[in-house]
Amino acid sequence: MAKNDLIGGSLWEQYSAKVSERMNDPRHRGEISEEEARALGARLVVADWGAESCGDAVRLYWAVDPKTDRILLAKFKSFGCGTAIASSDMMAELSLGKTVDEAMKITNIEVERSLRDDDGTPAIPPQKMHCSVMAYDVIKKAASIYKGVDIASLAEEDIVCECARVSLRTIQDVIRINDLKTVEEITQYTKAGAFCKSCIRPGGHEKRTHYLVDILRDTRAAMDRDQLALQAEARDFASMNLIQKHRAIEKALDEKIRPALAADGGSLEVVDIREAEGTAHVYIRYLGACRGCISSTRGTLQFIENMLHQELSASIRVIPL
Amino acid sequence: MERIYLDNNATTIVDPRVKEAMDPFFCRQYGNPNSLHGFGTEVHPAMRLAMDRLYAGIGAADDDDIVINSCACEGNNHVLLGVYFDLIRQGPRNEIVTTQVEHPCVRNACAFLESLGAKVTYMPVNGDGIVDAGTLRRHIHPDRTALVSVMWANNETGLVFPVRELAEVCRENGVLMHSDAVQAIGKVPVDVASVPVDFLTFSAHKFHGPKGIGGLFIRRGLKLTPLLHGGEQMGGRRAGTVNVAFLVGMGLAMEMAADNLAYEDSTVRRLRDRLEDAILAIPDTLVVGRRELRTPNTILASFRGIEGEAMIWDLNAAGVAASTGSACASESLEANPVFVAMGIDDELSHTSIRFSLSRFTTAEEIDRAAAVIRRSAERLRAISSTYDSVR
Numbered sequence: 084m085a086k087n088d089l090i091g092g093s094l095w096e097q098y099s100a101k102v103s104e105r106m107n108d109p110r111h112r113g114e115i116s117e118e119e120a121r122a123l124g125a126r127l128v129v130a131d132w133g134a135e136s137c138g139d140a141v142r143l144y145w146a147v148d149p150k151t152d153r154i155l156l157a158k159f160k161s162f163g164c165g166t167a168i169a170s171s172d173m174m175a176e177l178s179l180g181k182t183v184d185e186a187m188k189i190t191n192i193e194v195e196r197s198l199r200d201d202d203g204t205p206a207i208p209p210q211k212m213h214c215s216v217m218a219y220d221v222i223k224k225a226a227s228i229y230k231g232v233d234i235a236s237l238a239e240e241d242i243v244c245e246c247a248r249v250s251l252r253t254i255q256d257v258i259r260i261n262d263l264k265t266v267e268e269i270t271q272y273t274k275a276g277a278f279c280k281s282c283i284r285p286g287g288h289e290k291r292t293h294y295l296v297d298i299l300r301d302t303r304a305a306m307d308r309d310q311l312a313l314q315a316e317a318r319d320f321a322s323m324n325l326i327q328k329h330r331a332i333e334k335a336l337d338e339k340i341r342p343a344l345a346a347d348g349g350s351l352e353v354v355d356i357r358e359a360e361g362t363a364h365v366y367i368r369y370l371g372a373c374r375g376c377i378s379s380t381r382g383t384l385q386f387i388e389n390m391l392h393q394e395l396s397a398s399i400r401v402i403p404l
Numbered sequence: 405m406e407r408i409y410l411d412n413n414a415t416t417i418v419d420p421r422v423k424e425a426m427d428p429f430f431c432r433q434y435g436n437p438n439s440l441h442g443f444g445t446e447v448h449p450a451m452r453l454a455m456d457r458l459y460a461g462i463g464a465a466d467d468d469d470i471v472i473n474s475c476a477c478e479g480n481n482h483v484l485l486g487v488y489f490d491l492i493r494q495g496p497r498n499e500i501v502t503t504q505v506e507h508p509c510v511r512n513a514c515a516f517l518e519s520l521g522a523k524v525t526y527m528p529v530n531g532d533g534i535v536d537a538g539t540l541r542r543h544i545h546p547d548r549t550a551l552v553s554v555m556w557a558n559n560e561t562g563l564v565f566p567v568r569e570l571a572e573v574c575r576e577n578g579v580l581m582h583s584d585a586v587q588a589i590g591k592v593p594v595d596v597a598s599v600p601v602d603f604l605t606f607s608a609h610k611f612h613g614p615k616g617i618g619g620l621f622i623r624r625g626l627k628l629t630p631l632l633h634g635g636e637q638m639g640g641r642r643a644g645t646v647n648v649a650f651l652v653g654m655g656l657a658m659e660m661a662a663d664n665l666a667y668e669d670s671t672v673r674r675l676r677d678r679l680e681d682a683i684l685a686i687p688d689t690l691v692v693g694r695r696e697l698r699t700p701n702t703i704l705a706s707f708r709g710i711e712g713e714a715m716i717w718d719l720n721a722a723g724v725a726a727s728t729g730s731a732c733a734s735e736s737l738e739a740n741p742v743f744v745a746m747g748i749d750d751e752l753s754h755t756s757i758r759f760s761l762s763r764f765t766t767a768e769e770i771d772r773a774a775a776v777i778r779r780s781a782e783r784l785r786a787i788s789s790t791y792d793s794v795r
Contacts, residue, residue, distance in 0.1 A: 095717070106717060107721065109787065112787045134751075134790075135709070135751045135754065135755070136750050136753065137754075138711065138753075138754040139711070141789055142789035160788060161787060161788065162709060162710070162711055162788045162789050162790040162791070163711050164711050164714050164717070165713065165714060165717050167711070168714065
């Protein structure tokens, strides 16, 4: 919150002049008929995206030269707000003269940039960014129709934030690499969630497949698991967790100590391991002949401790009970 | 080009006579009414007159209270939070019953109380778009409902709720009843003498008074923990120096609103119907709610194939101000609960435009607006990707 947020601006005040112009008089509105396409020696492609019940819908018409895959004519129709109409118009314009493969590289971000009056000022306010996303989606759809493939086969990435075009993979990576702990940090690093905010958590502007809160939680959980798995590989005593230390100590006792004690009819058991200031305190209880043996607090104890130092770590103290 | 203002459910022009009545209280009689000296006391007669006008305007009795506050939003919060502190937090009544179509200031205050542990039931509207007494009977619990809050008239549709019957159901069940009358004052009769509500809220700027002042009616003797603590203004019900000039303005505006009810019901209604007929003459349009169930000034129209904000854009460019409840940048794209309840195609949820008139609207404005609306509908349908397919 700050001075400008308290009163709040009007959405429309934040539109560029280009957005207003194209809303008032879209240059590429309209349809392409089969006859027109035929006259150009082109194939007609008609792609629909969105639905009236979702608040936005767009239909893209392309006349594509089948020999060169070049888009000779592009028109659109749109059910949507000013941003949706202006960005559909710009999208049609940007696709003109490109091959279908080139057109597929047009994103909503490029559409928005092309609608700016000057480079430094966004063409539309953040909460309107999602209205430009359709322009990207409908191109994909048109390309899939032209190529005769399923649209899913053209989706190279799993997009979480449509407005800023941030993929699931990117978000997972920045969380891991930068050890991010909050959604706000994800937004700072990637811009995901900075615009219409639908992708932050369920219950926003529109339903999404992925939400940042879930990705953060799942990625953090995966990071914890990886950390544990890494530890399972731990070979050096200091980096082991308590269970691993216990296991290592028991193993050393079984291999190096208990057989020697057994030769004299004794044994020992580990009662507890407590860690303090980098030292593992191993509490043991003697069994059998070792109990009450005079050496058990001197020579035998020294032997046990030396053996553990040698096998595992110098930071082990053995305390008989 | 003279602009045409058809967004009177959002706010209204201050009546020039109201402005004139307020004028002396800025630079001449500017005293604090709580002061002992002449500057303070000289404003009292005008304040008393304003209070008399407010009481008369809604039919309040002398031993009822009308707490002067900043707006209906404050009044609604005061009622809901006050009842929470007085009843819900003490138990065993822990439930508020309201509707799915209240203004956000009621809905969000309820959501806040839910976060504090209150239980809130949101009643659906019926096929007419209103909540009827039968629905309330099914949701009210005499042993655990603390408050029922139902608006007098809906801001989007203009549909008037049967508050008298609802209040009687509350009385029968011994439950407190609040009504947000912000869209009703000046449009339909609001009379707390014959409608047994316990709390009622309004804002001056919806009936040609200034913004930033409103009133909260509290039935005689009812306790309601204050929202604002401080001085002893408003008999301890609301601290803060009273905005004398605005109170004077609101008083006069209330009197004129009451006096204008007949004009509202005849002339404004006739102009509204004229605009509505012109809209319905455009193919594939509909208006939500039966005319006789609505405030006389409101039309919620739907234009197939046209996104609401796009039409508002066109109308604004032609100097006509209206509004849409379906702005695509709004927080949620969920279907409008009124549309769902009334069985209106959810395809139309994003195509609605609200036109709301006032006693300042003229026939000439209505005819010009109708032409602008028709032109915009034609232009946007020519661009629309969904319109030809629906035809």
